[in-house]
Amino acid sequence: MKAPFLLWGIAHVTLNAIKTVAFVSLTSTSNYSNRKCSATHVSFVATCVSLSGTAAAAPAGPAFCERCGAPMISRIPSGDERARYCCTDPECGFVSYQNPKVVVGAVCTWEGRVLLCRRAIEPRRGRWGFPQGFLELGETTRAGAARETAEEAGADFDPAGATLLAVYNLSGAQVQMVYAAELTSGEIKAGVESLEVGFFAWEKIPWEDLAFPTVGWALEYARDFGAGSAVQQRTKYVDGNGEWRVEDG
Amino acid sequence: MKAPFLLWGIAHVTLNAIKTVAFVSLTSTSNYSNRKCSATHVSFVATCVSLSGTAAAAPAGPAFCERCGAPMISRIPSGDERARYCCTDPECGFVSYQNPKVVVGAVCTWEGRVLLCRRAIEPRRGRWGFPQGFLELGETTRAGAARETAEEAGADFDPAGATLLAVYNLSGAQVQMVYAAELTSGEIKAGVESLEVGFFAWEKIPWEDLAFPTVGWALEYARDFGAGSAVQQRTKYVDGNGEWRVEDG
Incomplete structure (x- = not known):
């Protein structure tokens, strides 16, 4: 900080006041920009988009x-x-x-059934999804997916055995990497962000009550193609009219 | 900024002085943390690691x-x-x-030969690699790989036709996503970061003169398995003795 002290202070305070206007609308998402994806990614991306009106929108x-x-x-x-x-x-x-940012998650199975968590947090509180969240520094994508599974559902899998199932690009702001993994046991326990956790046969999955479209995409892909097939690649973005669109590219 | 102005100023300046020590060693990498991956990712990751001495190292x-x-x-x-x-x-x-951060790149082929670029920038100036760089806000992973290919080699491919070939986790600081793609023409031209670009038959690839280990991994995987196979997943990290290690997990 090389500017003269007084001038700097004035400039600092003035800019602060100006920026406050912009930050008010972002506050609710800025603090959460790296919190659990399962809690905030839809509102985060949606806010980015609504602020700029384009699919290439970015946080301030x-x-x-x-x-x-x-x-x-x-x-x-x-x-x-x-x-x-x-x-x-x-x-x-x-x-x-x-x-x-990178979001990692996993479609976990145990004896042919799928692990799902009912969300204890907004948005989409009470709806179902699989464990996922933001990748942290110092961990690999597969280890991150395993950590989220342990945190949200008390369940374990061997990261080395996890297979990449899908890559979803969300509005140019987020890269979701979804793994398929077989759990090492049937023991599960709801974490603080889950109201309940459970195993679902494919025909019993609450398709109408899933938290996000990406959850449905990954579940359908896992059901129809399974681990080891080609990686599903989809992009969700907002078009010029403010409508959400999906393309494979 | 709610602290009284004078106190704030003193605290600010004092902290600035303290932090300067830490930043000096980071300066050369902080500025480049999102520059071309091909130019800096090895030194960037290495610096992160050397600063903390662990594989989970992160920028200050x-x-x-x-x-x-x-x-x-x-x-x-x-x-x-x-x-x-x-x-x-x-x-x-x-x-x-x-x-x-996410790095995207592509092993591009044209009539059975592979596109490589000889680096015009440090580190590893003069050595060979494929186009890659940091994913930008507003673009998808496949579009980012196509952009890097256009920038570094003046070559084009259809992002929708690109297939995910490999995911490399580098020291907990970077997720590299390498695509396989067929170019739409044989026209290529060295960008500002390339000394020269060329097509190589698989048996003519300069294996001993590649810029980074990840380049060799992806090229070998593309040669042996090709697009559409399972995604190769590898992790490169520094162990407790400061040695680079590679594991598949």
Whole structure:
């Protein structure tokens, strides 16, 4: 932070006031941007989209530099082709890159039946899904899916045996990777984010009561093709009229 | 930013001075954390690892709140299980989630030969790889792989026809998704990050002169199994002795 102290303070407070307007509408999602996907991914993506009105919508960028605290602006850095959030302090020069996040989950089976969790949290509280959530630093995608399964359903599988079932791109903001895995036992227990957990025969799955479309896609794909087949690849996005669309590409 | 102005300023400057020590060693990678994967991913991951000495290493977190500019600290937020970077201003309360990033690339073929690019940038300048880079907001994984191919080799393929070939987890910091794709023509042209581009018969691939191990893995897998087979899943990490290891899990 190299700017004179008083000027910096004024600029900081002024920008803060300006940014408050933008942040009010984002507050409910910004805090949750990496919370359980199962809890927030639909509202998160939907909010991103509604704010910009395009399928390529993104969360608002940083207002202040995470390295030096100076205000950030959106501009195209030297040698780049697209706008990034850049520090206004030329001696800092930090560029904040915003990228899609990875969500990992698993369609888990035990003796031919599928593990589902009934959501204890909004959105879609009371509806059914499989364990999933944001990939954390330091873990692999398969290990992340296993962690979510343990957290939400008290169930275990060997990550090394998990097979990639599907990749869903959600509105350019999220990459969902869904694995298929056989549990190591039939022991399950609802975690704090689940009202209840249970095993369902394929013909007993509550298709009309699933939390998100992606849950239905992955379940149908697992039922019809199973692990080891080609990876299903789908994209869900908002078109120019604000309508949700799905394409395979 | 609710702290009294003078106190805030003093705290800000003091923290800035303290943080400078930590940032010096990170500067060369922080700025590049989302630049071309092909240019920096090895040094980026290696730096993360060398800083913490574990396979679960992560970039240093933000020193200042991107929303309000207040200092950040690492603590476990209420309702969470792991430490996050949290704003010290209780009225802001912003939590900054750090996550692995997605790298997309493609093993592209044209009339049975493979497209490779010789790197014009460090690290591994002069060595060979296929087009790849960080996934951007607003694009799908397949579209991102196609964009990188156009940028680095002036070559085109239809994203909808690309097949997922491999998923590589790199040290808990990066998820690489490599596609297999047939180009729509044999026209290629070196981009600014390529010294030259060319098509190689499988037996003519410069195996000893590839830029990164992941390049070799994907090429061998494409050669031996081709698109449409099961997705290869590998993890590259640093063990407790600082040695790179590879496991399939």
